[in-house]
Each structure stands twice: as C-alpha cells, then as structure tokens.
Amino acid sequence: MATDFFQQQDVARRSTTRLxxxxxxxxxxxxxxxxVLLAATTGYLGRDPDTGAINWAAVTDLRLWLVSxxxxxxxxxxGSLYKIAELRAGGHVVAEQLGGRLLTRSTADLVEQRLLNxxxxxxxxxxxxxxxxxxxxxEEGINAFAAGFSPQDAVIGVTRGTATR
Known part of the structure; x- marks a missing residue:
C-alpha cells in the first residue's frame, strides 16, 4: 500500500487546526x-460580618472578572509566545531539549548508519x-518524532530503542 505523503500533510494540518x-x-x-474561584472567594470573604450573607455586589463585580x-x-x-519564539530557532531545539545527539554521515556505528539511510x-x-x-x-523505549516549523528547519528525533529494534 503506497503512502501519499501530501495527503498525510493535509491530515496533519487539519489536526493542528483542531488542536x-x-x-x-x-x-x-x-x-x-x-x-468561579474568585467569585466564591470574594463572596465568602466579603460576607456581612453580622448576618453572614454573601456580598453579591463583590461576586458580580465585572471589573474583577475582566482583570482576572x-x-x-x-x-x-x-507563556505560549515565549515557547513559540524559543522553538522558532528550528526543530533542533526540541531534539536538543530532549537530549538528542546529532548524527553525522561519518559515524562508524552501523545502527546509526542504518537510521540515517x-x-x-x-x-x-x-x-x-x-x-x-x-x-x-x-531512551530505550520505541519512539520517534519530527519537529520544526517547515521542511527547511525540520529534524527527526529517534530513541535508541527505535534504532536498535
């Protein structure tokens, strides 16, 4: 069964939109x-000391809701923008953060050569x-990933378990 990589890319893009x-x-x-936590807290803390009645004016204060x-x-x-900016440097950032080591063609290790092939x-x-x-x-588990914003900055990360099995 042949795989249509471009069809898979379209599926991945739709998944990204959904995410x-x-x-x-x-x-x-x-x-x-x-x-809800703020409403409960302000209502409880703002109760009337004599009757214990909830201060609904504090609970429904739209300024508090807007500020929160x-x-x-x-x-x-x-936080999202920080992470996006950090990852804009390329997929290698993700691979390096996960402890990945860049493989080179000059490796003498047959497992690494096979993986590169x-x-x-x-x-x-x-x-x-x-x-x-x-x-x-x-990483001895069987796992792999692709990371990057475009094919030009994409990398492949593979665990030792995947490479050896």
Missing part, C-alpha cells in the same frame, strides 16, 4: 475556573529535503 481550537477552549475553561480574565490571558499567551530514503520518497537526525541515546 488550536481545543487549546483555545482549554484557555476559556481555565479563565472560567479562575472566575485579562491577567489569565496574559500569562497563558505570554532510512530517513534519507523516506525523504526521497516524499520529495522533501533530508532532515538532520537526532538520536536520544538514553
């Missing part, structure tokens, strides 16, 4: 959770440039 929507929904859920929502968006958005053959079959390959020597 972005889910991320946005998760951020909304975080904001709502914080809002904007604050949450700043924290989540800032497989990646090169797959790149030729898909019509894309051959990406750098990083080996995670300390």
């Amino acid at each position: 972005i929507v889910l991320f946005a929904l998760a951020v909304v859920a975080i904001i709502l959770s914080i809002e 929502a904007v604050g949450t968006l700043i924290v989540v958005g800032g 497989v990646v090169e053959e797959m790149a030729l079959a898909s019509g894309t440039p051959t990406p750098p390959v990083y080996l995670m020597d300390q």
Whole structure:
C-alpha cells in the first residue's frame, strides 16, 4: 500500500487546526475556573460580618472578572509566545531539549548508519529535503518524532530503542 505523503500533510494540518481550537477552549475553561474561584472567594470573604450573607455586589463585580480574565490571558499567551519564539530557532531545539545527539554521515556505528539511510530514503520518497537526525541515546523505549516549523528547519528525533529494534 503506497503512502501519499501530501495527503498525510493535509491530515496533519487539519489536526493542528483542531488542536488550536481545543487549546483555545482549554484557555476559556481555565479563565472560567479562575472566575468561579474568585467569585466564591470574594463572596465568602466579603460576607456581612453580622448576618453572614454573601456580598453579591463583590461576586458580580465585572471589573474583577475582566482583570482576572485579562491577567489569565496574559500569562497563558505570554507563556505560549515565549515557547513559540524559543522553538522558532528550528526543530533542533526540541531534539536538543530532549537530549538528542546529532548524527553525522561519518559515524562508524552501523545502527546509526542504518537510521540515517532510512530517513534519507523516506525523504526521497516524499520529495522533501533530508532532515538532520537526532538520536536520544538514553531512551530505550520505541519512539520517534519530527519537529520544526517547515521542511527547511525540520529534524527527526529517534530513541535508541527505535534504532536498535
């Protein structure tokens, strides 16, 4: 069965869009959770000392809700932008953060040579440039990943377990 790499790319792009929507929904859920906690806290702390009645004016203060929502968006958005900026340097950043070691053609290790050959053959079959390959020597599990924003900065990361099995 032949694999249509470009069809797979389209599927991956649709998945990315779905993940972005889910991320946005998760951020909304975080904001709502914080809002509920703030409402409960301000209502409890702002009760009338004599009657114990909840101060609904404090609970429904839209300024408090707005400030907490904007604050949450700043924290989540800032963290996301920081990570995006960090990863813009290329897929090698991800591979290196995970403990990957860049493989070179001059390696004498037959397992590493075979891995480089497989990646090169797959790149030729898909019509894309051959990406750098990083080996995670300390990982015995069977796993691999591709990282990068474009084919020009993409890398392949492979665990030792994948390379040896």
